[in-house]
Amino acid sequence: MMRVIFSKKPLFLALVLTVSLIILQGCSGLDMVNAVAPDDGVTETAGLSYGPHPRQTLDLYRPVENSGPLPTILFFYGGSWKGGHKEDYAFAGRALARAGFLVAVADYRVYPEIAFPTFVEDGAKAVRWLAENADAHGGKTTDIHLIGHSAGAHIAAMIALDGRYLEKEGLTQDVLGRWVGLAGPYAFYPSEIDYVSAIFQHLEDENAARPITFVDGKSPPALLLHGADDETVIPKHSRLLAARLNAAGVPSVARFYNGIGHAKLVLSLSEPFTGFAPAFFDTVRFLKTGAFPEIRTAMRQ
Numbered sequence: 001m002m003r004v005i006f007s008k009k010p011l012f013l014a015l016v017l018t019v020s021l022i023i024l025q026g027c028s029g030l031d032m033v034n035a036v037a038p039d040d041g042v043t044e045t046a047g048l049s050y051g052p053h054p055r056q057t058l059d060l061y062r063p064v065e066n067s068g069p070l071p072t073i074l075f076f077y078g079g080s081w082k083g084g085h086k087e088d089y090a091f092a093g094r095a096l097a098r099a100g101f102l103v104a105v106a107d108y109r110v111y112p113e114i115a116f117p118t119f120v121e122d123g124a125k126a127v128r129w130l131a132e133n134a135d136a137h138g139g140k141t142t143d144i145h146l147i148g149h150s151a152g153a154h155i156a157a158m159i160a161l162d163g164r165y166l167e168k169e170g171l172t173q174d175v176l177g178r179w180v181g182l183a184g185p186y187a188f189y190p191s192e193i194d195y196v197s198a199i200f201q202h203l204e205d206e207n208a209a210r211p212i213t214f215v216d217g218k219s220p221p222a223l224l225l226h227g228a229d230d231e232t233v234i235p236k237h238s239r240l241l242a243a244r245l246n247a248a249g250v251p252s253v254a255r256f257y258n259g260i261g262h263a264k265l266v267l268s269l270s271e272p273f274t275g276f277a278p279a280f281f282d283t284v285r286f287l288k289t290g291a292f293p294e295i296r297t298a299m300r301q
Helices: 014-026 027-036 087-097 118-137 151-159 164-168 238-249 263-267 279-291
Strands: 002-003 044-049 055-061 073-077 102-106 145-151 176-182 223-226 252-257
Touching: 002 176, 027 087, 027 145, 027 279, 044 087, 044 118, 055 087, 073 087, 073 118, 073 151, 087 263, 087 279, 102 118, 102 279, 118 145, 118 151, 145 151, 151 164, 151 176, 176 279, 223 238, 223 263, 238 252
Parallel strands: 073 102, 073 145, 145 176, 176 223, 223 252
Antiparallel strands: 002 044, 044 055, 055 102
């Protein structure tokens, strides 16, 4: 299904603040976020299948006006590997498309239907689909950029760092461009996190689910963004992974935003929420040019 999306009227600050409060209380507020986020100049193609399962689908966003093949982004949302819907993150897809990208927002299978590593394998399948089909939608089939938030950042990291997932799909890490992680649990031990431990309990070695384990010199450059006040996934995950990547010779920067928690970070990818933190601007600049943002702000451990 394809439709061209048209713009809405300007919003009052009070509405913006109300939406912010709702989203901080739960995912139900994402409907309101999508309702107030700008959506002009973007064409959406929804429900494209990259596999046979109902959750192996993605939505594509691209600017109405573009010339030449666009750089391609694959976005993975969070949700503790237990839920989420690609439609909820239309605000991110539209904002990035307006910045000049072909953007895929992918669903993937979740617990309890499946456990690790199936959702990572689904992510790799989505990469393969873009490598085979992005050109038909105006995007590049090479240098595919990855973005993920929270559990989605874990998926992006596993694909970027552990080459076996792409190899299973007949690809190498060379198909990837750069990747941006937002508040990812890159160094966590699953057995220590009660509300997700069941997803990984079958593993003989839980290091198999820890992205930081797989760092080597083949990994693509990474920008790791984190709210300094994030109490859901603590900021040290980004610091530790950036340090490990740089030690392996992979250009990487971790940037921390003061006063920002877990939900506000992903919200800041779209107007009218970009004032929360410059995550959108840092992401677009990095993916388009490879330039890292200036490192500043302290972080909470």
